[in-house]
Amino acid sequence: MREKRKFFTRLLLAFLLVSFVPVLLLGFVSRAGAERNSLKEIKRQVASASTYINQSITSVLELFETRLINLSRDKEVIQYLKEPGLDDSQIIYSKMYNLLSGYFDSFMFHLLSVDGKVALTTGTIPLEYNTETFKDWGFIRILSNSYKAEFYVNRLTNGDVVSSGIAIREKGKIIGYAIIDMNKHTLERTLSDYALTLPFVYSLIDERGYILFDQIGFDKSEVFINNLIDIAASTVNEAEVNNRKYILSSTRLENTDFLLYCAVPVDLVMDNNQRIMVFTLFFAIITFSFSVIFSIGFAKSLSRPISTMTQMMKQVEKGNLAVRCNCSKNDELGQLSQRLDLMVEKLDSLFKENLEKQDLLRTAELHSLKAQIDPHFLYNTLDCIRYMIKLGMCKEASKATSDLGILLKNSISNSKDMNTVFEAMHIINSYLEIVCLEHPDKFNIKMDINPNLYEIQIPKLLIQPIVENAIIHGLEDKMGIGNLSIKGTRGEDYIKFEITDDGNGMNEETLALVLRGKSGSVAIQNIIKRLSLYYGDKATLEIKSEVGKGTQVVVKIPYKEDK
Structure with a gap:
């Protein structure tokens, strides 16, 4: 009893220690994190975030600047602006959508001719982009006076946007304009999508003091707006806007000429740190209270199975193998109790279990051999398609891809190891069509399968690898036309497949290596193993080959009706 009480006490203390220490560490980490978020640390994060967001937005603007410049030099675009045609508009639209690649949902692109005859857009063309009416006004005037891409805060009838555009010239004469618009809601949403640790707010203002969008509250602080240019000269400032204190960069x-303001409300950061500390303390107290209660019960539940196992061991020593602990716990002592039960149970059923293990091993071998064959065939087929594409045989490659889809569908559509003869021949026929597309007029193929065999079940990928070997190793390198025959017949208690080619053939030494799987190809050796595992010594595979005359492979398996 004394030993049991000592064991119980140690369990209780250990569990209290393990349960409370993480909570204590969490409190220290949370407090350290709150202290780290001082004003100095916040300023550093604001400056870093401002630089990061600036670079991100600038990279997008530079990307569109480059795309606009390239588009303005595109000969097809220039020709279309000079002589627009209905048939060419789809080509130009394709170029426009390619230019917006990756940003189609956020931007609108307009392509306008200087005479107003061309007005293509991915959205709606604003009234202010009428090149005849507003050629000396707004963004059109700015583009007309510039030889590079320009950025502009555009106050349009449809709403305020950030515009990027370029005048398209031919021999120095303006023939049109390419303009990309991003409305302020899209830009605001883009800024809000950045995953940052602090509650940032943003404002975007141009040098003229025009506010494109504002989350900080500048539009309500006239005194502050008058000093925007001065503030922009500094990196990070402490500023009060509308009676709220910000760390602002x-x-x-x-x-x-855009100024990006990135700010963090100081009160939100400080309040958040304080809430974290209070919550952590409250959580630590609650957790410790529950830990004491549950630790006592848990320690008792651990020590209780000890006496039960002791009584069981005494019964086993007396030869009673029917005794069990019947403990349902999942802890270490529960597992030990279950192991004792298993040990006794295994003594009674060892012979039966050994037989089950042998059966499981046989199943595992079958799956392993099948897995070795599938990648081998897939690689050969994909290699054929690759060469057809490389040779420009696009139609044939499309047909071959369709046939490959049939092969893969039959190969991976289910987990069964068997299929019918009809299914196997259908797959082989798809494979041969791929090969014939790759080598037109190269092979003369004859398939003669007794229709009575169609519904008989055979192992998957039994005949197909033999056909592959006949094509790749027997006929592919042969001069002239190669003949391949696939014949299926049925006897009284067996079915037989004969695959014959008049290809290169093999000598006896090479044939011996093939049968032992030492020739670099495992196909034949895998088929021999699979036949043995499925049918024992009732199935056979025979190969006859002569150099220069060809090879014949005969597979004979016992007939088994499909149940």
Whole structure:
């Protein structure tokens, strides 16, 4: 009893220690994290976030600047702006959508001719982009006076947008304009999508003091707006806007007159740190209370099975193998109790279990051999398609891909190891069609299968690898036309398949290596093993081959009706 009490006490103390220490560590980590988020640390994060977002937006703007420049030099676009045609509009639209690749949902692209005859868009063309009416006004005027891509805060009838555009010229004369618009809601949503650790808010303003969008509250603080340019000269500032204190960073987007303001409300950060500390303390107290209660019960439940196992061991010593602990616990002592039960049970059923293990081993071998064959065939077929594409045989490659789909569907559509003769021949026929497409007029193939065999079940991939070997190793390198015959017959208690080719053939030494799986190809050796595992010594595989005359493979398996 004393030993049992000592064991119970040690279990209780150990469990309390293990359950409380993580909570204590969590409290220290949370407090350290709160202290780390001081004003100095916040300023550093604001500056870093501002630089990161600036670079991200700038990279997008530079990407579109490059795409606009390339489009303005596109000969087809220039020709279309000069002589627009209905048949060419689809080509131009394709170029426009390619330019917006990856950003189609967020941007609108407009292609306009200077005379107003061309007006293509991926959305709606604003009234202000009428090149005849507003050629000396707004963004059209800016583009007309520039030889590079320009960025502009555009106040349109449809809403405020950030525009990027370029004038398209031929021999110095403007013939059209390419403009990309991103509305302020899209830009605001893009900024909000950045996964940052602090509750950032943003504002985007141009040098003229025009606010494109504002989350900080500048539009309600006239005094602050008057000092925007001065603030933009500093990296990070502490500022009060509308009676709320911010840590604020301002950066200029490269090659634009846009100022990006990135800010964090100081009160949110401090309040959040305080809430974390209070919650952690509350959680630690609650957790410790529950740990004490559950630890006592848990320690008792661990020590209780000890006496039960002791009584069981005494019964086993007396030769009673029918005794059981019947413990349902999943802890270490419960597992030990279950192991004792299993040990006794296995003593009674050892012979039966050994037989079951042998059966499981046989099943595992079958699956392993089948897995070795599937990748081998897939590689050969894909190699054929690759060469057809390389040779420009697109129609034939399409047909071959369709046939390959049939092969893969039959190969992986289910987990059964058997299929009918009809299914096997259908797969082989698809494979041979692929080969014939690759080598037209190269093979003369004859298939003669007794229709009575169609519904008989045979192992998957039994005949197919033999046909593959006949094509690849026997006929592919042969000069002239190669003949391949596949014949299936049925006897009284067996079915037989004969695969015959008049290809290169093999000498006796090579044939011996093939049968032993030492020739670099495991197909034949795998088929021999599978026949043995499925049918024992009742199935046979015979190969007759002569150099220069060809090879014949005969597979004979016992007939087994499909149940």
